[in-house]
Amino acid sequence: MTETIGNALEVRDHGPAAMVETYRAEYAALVPTHVNADQWIRLAVGVIRGDENLEKAARNDIGVFLRELKTAARLGLEPGTEQFYLTPRKSKAHGGRPIIKGIVGYQGIVELIYRAGAVSSVVVEVVRAADTFTYTPGRDERPIHEIDWFGGARGDLVGVYAYAVMKDSATSKVVVLNRQQVMEAKAKSDGANGRYPQYSPWATNEESMWLKTAARRLAKWVPTSAEYMREQLRAQAEVATEAQRPTLGGDATAPMPSADIPDEGDDLDEGPIDAEVVDETGEVRS
Incomplete structure (x- = not known):
């Protein structure tokens, strides 16, 4: 019988990297067509083999x-990179183990x-204390951000x-x-405030998390490929009769997870977020 990710719990004695290789064909079927499946799988295997903490956490529940990884594959994002972080996270269901x-x-x-095809460019930048930044809503079309690169x-x-x-x-x-x-966004992050904050991207790459906070709020105002991905997943599910195959949770009739952008937990429970701008006086404007 052909193995699927749904059987993973039956073969826990295999290491996490070996398990990724075992389900190579299933991951290859999940990634969007523009993604090189072999390269994606090599990256996933390399990330877990190259980090002892990640490997240990993965073994606690393969x-x-x-x-x-299935979520990363569906979204077509590279696991273990700034596209899709893999981090150890405390789990009450696992006795506090990561x-x-x-x-x-x-x-x-x-x-x-970008993948949604509606934009020609996306600008996401941090501002530091020595930079010059001006933006007045209603007057300026875009912010003016000047950096003294040699100062x-x-x-x-x-x-x-x-x-x-x-x-x-x-x-x-x-x-x-x-x-x-x-x-305030960081304070709502489970990873930054949990038992293993040292592994959170807020600790390992703070600037990237500032960028992510702004990019995530921008995503409310511009098209993303999440809607397209959901339709693609439904089509794949019909072809592969996914609803009749075992799932990781053991419910053969459970629907596949949607392709919404997952997060650390800081934004998922907030509901819609109003985009905001702050003028030079510090006043927040909706």
């Missing part, structure tokens, strides 16, 4: 690890925006902004966030 959590990074969100240290992170230039040259909603707003 089924969860494979399911997180398991693997997949988190879409800012580069992953930007990739999904020494740029200073601490003070803000972040994001916008897209559409195919018709129009500018999307401009999202501008100050430090307080970014810290």
